[in-house]
Each structure stands twice: as structure tokens, then as C-alpha cells.
Amino acid sequence: MTAPAPTAPTRRSGRWIERWDPEDEGFWTATGQRIANRNLWFSVLSEHxxxxxxxxWSVLVLFMGPKYGLTPADKFLLTxxxxxxxxxxxxxxxxxxAxxxxxxxxxxxxxxxxxxxIAAFAVMKPGTSxxxxxxxxxxxxxGGGNFASSMTNINAFFPLKKKGWALGLNAGGGNIGVPVIQLVALAVIGASxxxxxxxxxxIPLIVVAAILAACFMDNLATVKNDTGAAKDAAKDAHTWIMSFLYVGTFGSFIGYSFAFGxxxxxxxxxxxxxxxxxxxxxPLLGSLIRPLGGRLADRxxxxRITLWNYVAMAAATGVLIAASLQKSLPLFVSVFVVLFVLSGLGNGSTYKMIPGIFQAKALAKGLEGEAAVAYGRRLSGASMxxxxxxxxxxxxxxxLAFRQSFLSYGTGTGAFVAFLAFYAxxxxxxxxxxxxxxxxxAVTVAASETKAQLS
Known part of the structure; x- marks a missing residue:
């Protein structure tokens, strides 16, 4: 006797999906994977x-020469x-x-x-205060908020074993918006x-992204009206531990993206x-490698990937300090690019840790099957x-560290020393x-199982 074919997800008006169970292999193969991938691609576009x-503004400040009347400290404060x-x-x-x-x-x-x-278009001229x-x-x-909602949304669409790659692809596609706008700015500056x-x-690209999301994306009813998940996630210590670790990876990526120029x-x-x-x-290489960080973490x-990535980030920062002291531009730029790549790799591996942590907590609580999956998916999505x-x-x-370093020493070396200590x-x-x-x-079996899941 053959098993019945998985039923398609039912919908109500406004492109709502009522049933969604990506951990069901039959459902995932028959309908889930196609729908999840479609939502992923258009989510990437909007987040991008x-x-x-x-x-x-990391790009606009490059256009703002002496006639704008801004000091380097003003520009660092602005960004x-x-x-x-x-x-x-x-x-x-x-x-x-939710x-x-x-x-x-x-x-x-x-x-x-x-x-x-549109507001920037209106004020971007000399003489503006x-x-x-x-x-x-x-x-x-x-624009920075789009990442959080996109990751929370896409996390709910994919099964646990696919989350590392999917979340890495979603975030990497968004992160790549940083080098793309820098490339567009390069073309604009080059063309005078x-x-x-x-x-x-x-401006027109924003309109296109909104229209495509309306035409091709879906809402999951299982996520709707679950605002309590964020409150529960905020009470969990692992949310804040992972937040600290993400400061080191994504904080580096976005901070360096604003400051490098x-x-x-x-x-x-x-x-x-x-x-x-x-x-x-x-930023381009750091964005492209983020999915690989998720894939390596899956495997x-x-x-483990995050740990050794921090070792590499610290080593790269040490070389940056030497390049800064020697005023070697080729070495400085080369190692800074390496640091971007490592931050992107770490972004993917740290985000992959989040679903695994809450799934392991569910198992440690004695939950099994769909109950464990639902618990992990609910809290991991909210914590992201x-x-x-x-x-x-x-x-x-x-x-701010760069601003203070330039004000105090005239170079960014002091800031890099602080970053090295933080990576340690x-x-x-x-x-x-x-x-x-x-x-x-004497450690309990549940705790041991949780350690294995987390690593």
C-alpha cells in the first residue's frame, strides 16, 4: 500500500499558506522546496x-568634498x-x-x-547643513531592518538540514548590496x-522590488501572530551569547564596509x-562567501568553523596593524580584503549555529519529532x-573607534588594536x-547531547 501524496498547502486571500511542514520529506519534495526557493529569491532581491x-551614505560621503564643509570626524559620525x-x-x-x-x-x-x-536626492548638494x-x-x-525580517521569514520556509545554505544565500545576497552600490558609485564617479x-x-529599483514581492512571495500562517516568540527568545541566554559573537562577524563586515573608503x-x-x-x-567577496560559511557549518x-574563523580574523588584524604602521597601501588593502572574506565566512557559520542551538535545547527538554522541530524553528526565527x-x-x-583613533593618533592603528582584542x-x-x-x-546525558548538537 502506497502512502498518500502530500497535500498542497492551502491558501486564503493575500497569498497565505495555511499548512507548512518542510521537515516532511514528501511535502518538501512535492511542493515545499519549489515554494521555499521562490520566496528565497525574491526575499534576496528586497534585502539586497x-x-x-x-x-x-558610505558612498555619498566620498562625493562630499571640501565644498560640503564636513570634517573626517563629521563623516565618521554620520556613518x-x-x-x-x-x-x-x-x-x-x-x-x-509575525x-x-x-x-x-x-x-x-x-x-x-x-x-x-528621495530625501537624500532632495538634500544632496553643497550648502546643506x-x-x-x-x-x-x-x-x-x-534599510538595515530588511535583513532581520528577511532572515526570520526565510528561516521558517526551510528544513533544518537546509537552513545553513538557505540562510547563507539569503544573507549573502543581501550583503552583496554593499559592493553593488559601491560599484554603481564607481561608475557614476568615473562618468563625472x-x-x-x-x-x-x-528609486525605480525599489519600486520593482516591492512589486515583485507582491506578485511572487507568500505568507506563512504558522508564523503569523506569534509575537511571543521574540519575547521567549529574548529571555534565552544563548540569544545574547550569539549576539555577541555576531558583533564580531557581521559587525566587522558592515562596520568595515562603511569605513574602508x-x-x-x-x-x-x-x-x-x-x-x-x-x-x-x-564587501563583494565577503558577501559571496557567506553561503559557503553556512555550507561548511552544515557539514x-x-x-568549529566560527572558532577557527576568529583565529584567522585576529591574525589578519595583526597584519593590518603592521601594514598601518609601515604605511604599506598594497599590504593594507590586500589584508583588509582577506578580513572582509573572513567576516563573511563567519557570518554564515554563526547564523547556522542558531537553529542548531534551539533544536538541541528542544531535545534536551525531552521534546521529540514535530514538537522539537516546531520549538526550534519558532525560537530560532525570532532570535535571528x-x-x-x-x-x-x-x-x-x-x-566610532576609527573616529576616535584618527582624532587621537591621526591613523586607524589604535582602532585595529582594539578589534584584535575583541576577536580574542x-x-x-x-x-x-x-x-x-x-x-x-557527572554531566547529564541531556546536556551532553546538547553539546554534541551545538558543535
Missing amino acids: IGFSVWTL SMVTLVGAVVRVPYTFAV VFGGRNWTIISASLLLIPT FTTFLVVGLLAGI GGPRVLLGIY QVLTIQFGRTPLQAAYLTFIG FGGA GLIGAVGALGGVGIN VCFAVTWAVYLRRPARQ
């Missing part, structure tokens, strides 16, 4: 545009505040998926990107165009065009937004919490 708008808003809005964006539905919120969040882009630039720059921070040309390119112009005397030729390479364990929000604060710290702490936390073997044999 969001990242571009968020990091818009720091944009990063801060992008981090803070990730918290409500995480709740928004309140509105993943598709519906993607449409809304994509449409909201028109506000900072720094306060005005700061206020308009703060609006661009909403102004910043308004760059902004004019992105300014460091090249201030410390090494590069022109905006010369800086633009170099700044896109690191070898997220904690919170972890993404705290992680993005690392970008604020990096820009991240290594210690990863090892102590997720990889250290219990010292006593």
Missing part, C-alpha cells in the same frame, strides 16, 4: 536593495549614526513578520526605502556624474575615485532578528560555551 540603501539606526530597527522588523506576514512585510519594508532615497545630512542619513538606517545620478538609479582617503591620501576602485572588492558544525540587531551595533563601534574575546567565548568538553563525568 535594503542593504544598498543602508550603506548609501556611525546610520549604522546605529539600521541596528535598532532590526528589532521591530523581527516582530513585523504581525503582518512575511510577504506583506516585504512589500511594506521595500516601499519604505523610497523615503530615505550637517544636521540636515545627519537627519536624512538616519532615515537610510531603515553627481550623487543624484546614483540616487536616481535606485574613508580610511583610504584619510590615512593613505587616496582620491574618492581611487578609493572607490578598491572599496567594493572586500562540520557552526561552532534580535541577534542581527545586536550584531549590527558592532558596525557602530567600528566607525570572541574566540574564548565560542570555545567556552559551545566547544569546551565537560570536565566531570
Whole structure:
């Protein structure tokens, strides 16, 4: 007797899917994989545009020469505040998926990107006050929120064994918005165009992303109205431990993305065009490698990949300090690109750890089967937004550290020393919490199983 074929997910008006069980192999093969992949690609597009708008001011400051009247410290403060808003809005964006539905919120969040882009188009000219630039720059921070809602939404679509790759692809496709806007800016600067040309390119792209989300994405009823999941995730210590580790990986990626061009112009005397030729390479490679970080974590364990990635990040930072002291631009740029790649790899591996942690907690609680899967999926999806929000604060710290380092020493060397110390702490936390073997044999079986799952 053959098993009945999996039933297709039922829908109600507004592209809602009532039944969704990706852990059911039959369901996943028959209908789930196709629907999940379709939602993934259009989520990537919206998140990609969001990242571009968020990091818009890292590019615009390169256009802002002496006639704009801004000091290097003003520019670092501006980009720091944009990063801060992008981090803070990730918290409500995480709740928004449960309140509105993943598709519906993607449409809304994509449409909201028109506000900072049009506002920047209106004020981007010499004679505008720094306060005005700061206020308009703060609006661009909403682009950073798209990551949190997108990751929370896509996490619910895929089975546990596919999450590392899917989440890495989703986040990497979004992260690549950083180098893309830098490449577009390079083309605009190279063609002697102004910043308004760059902004004019992105306004129609935002409209297209919102329309495509409306036409091709879906809402999952199983995620709707579960705002309590974020509260439960916030009470779990692992949410905050992983937030700290994500500060080291994603905080580095976004912080360096905002600061790299300014460091090249201030410390090494590069022109905006010369800086633009170099700044896109690191974010591009860091974005492309993020899915590989997730794939490696799927195979070898997220904690192991994250641990050794921090070793490599610390080593690269040590070389950066030497390059900065020697004023060697080729070495500095080469190692900075390596650091971008490592931050992207670590982004993928740390995010893969999150579903495994909460799945292991479910097993340790005695849950089995679908109950364990539902518990893990519910809390991991909610925690991702919170972890993404705290992680993005690392970008604020990096820009403020550079600002203070240049004010105090005239170079970024002091900031790199601080980053090296922080990566050492991240290594210690990863090892102590997720990889250290219990010292006593009196550890419970449940705890041992949890350790195995986490590593």
C-alpha cells in the first residue's frame, strides 16, 4: 500500500499558506522546496536593495568634498549614526513578520526605502547643513531592518538540514548590496556624474522590488501572530551569547564596509575615485562567501568553523596593524580584503549555529519529532532578528573607534588594536560555551547531547 501524496498547502486571500511542514520529506519534495526557493529569491532581491540603501551614505560621503564643509570626524559620525539606526530597527522588523506576514512585510519594508532615497536626492548638494545630512542619513538606517525580517521569514520556509545554505544565500545576497552600490558609485564617479545620478538609479529599483514581492512571495500562517516568540527568545541566554559573537562577524563586515573608503582617503591620501576602485572588492567577496560559511557549518558544525574563523580574523588584524604602521597601501588593502572574506565566512557559520542551538535545547527538554522541530524553528526565527540587531551595533563601534583613533593618533592603528582584542574575546567565548568538553563525568546525558548538537 502506497502512502498518500502530500497535500498542497492551502491558501486564503493575500497569498497565505495555511499548512507548512518542510521537515516532511514528501511535502518538501512535492511542493515545499519549489515554494521555499521562490520566496528565497525574491526575499534576496528586497534585502539586497535594503542593504544598498543602508550603506548609501558610505558612498555619498566620498562625493562630499571640501565644498560640503564636513570634517573626517563629521563623516565618521554620520556613518556611525546610520549604522546605529539600521541596528535598532532590526528589532521591530523581527516582530513585523509575525504581525503582518512575511510577504506583506516585504512589500511594506521595500516601499519604505523610497523615503530615505528621495530625501537624500532632495538634500544632496553643497550648502546643506550637517544636521540636515545627519537627519536624512538616519532615515537610510531603515534599510538595515530588511535583513532581520528577511532572515526570520526565510528561516521558517526551510528544513533544518537546509537552513545553513538557505540562510547563507539569503544573507549573502543581501550583503552583496554593499559592493553593488559601491560599484554603481564607481561608475557614476568615473562618468563625472553627481550623487543624484546614483540616487536616481535606485528609486525605480525599489519600486520593482516591492512589486515583485507582491506578485511572487507568500505568507506563512504558522508564523503569523506569534509575537511571543521574540519575547521567549529574548529571555534565552544563548540569544545574547550569539549576539555577541555576531558583533564580531557581521559587525566587522558592515562596520568595515562603511569605513574602508574613508580610511583610504584619510590615512593613505587616496582620491574618492581611487578609493572607490578598491572599496567594493572586500564587501563583494565577503558577501559571496557567506553561503559557503553556512555550507561548511552544515557539514562540520557552526561552532568549529566560527572558532577557527576568529583565529584567522585576529591574525589578519595583526597584519593590518603592521601594514598601518609601515604605511604599506598594497599590504593594507590586500589584508583588509582577506578580513572582509573572513567576516563573511563567519557570518554564515554563526547564523547556522542558531537553529542548531534551539533544536538541541528542544531535545534536551525531552521534546521529540514535530514538537522539537516546531520549538526550534519558532525560537530560532525570532532570535535571528534580535541577534542581527545586536550584531549590527558592532558596525557602530567600528566607525566610532576609527573616529576616535584618527582624532587621537591621526591613523586607524589604535582602532585595529582594539578589534584584535575583541576577536580574542570572541574566540574564548565560542570555545567556552559551545566547544569546551565537560570536565566531570557527572554531566547529564541531556546536556551532553546538547553539546554534541551545538558543535
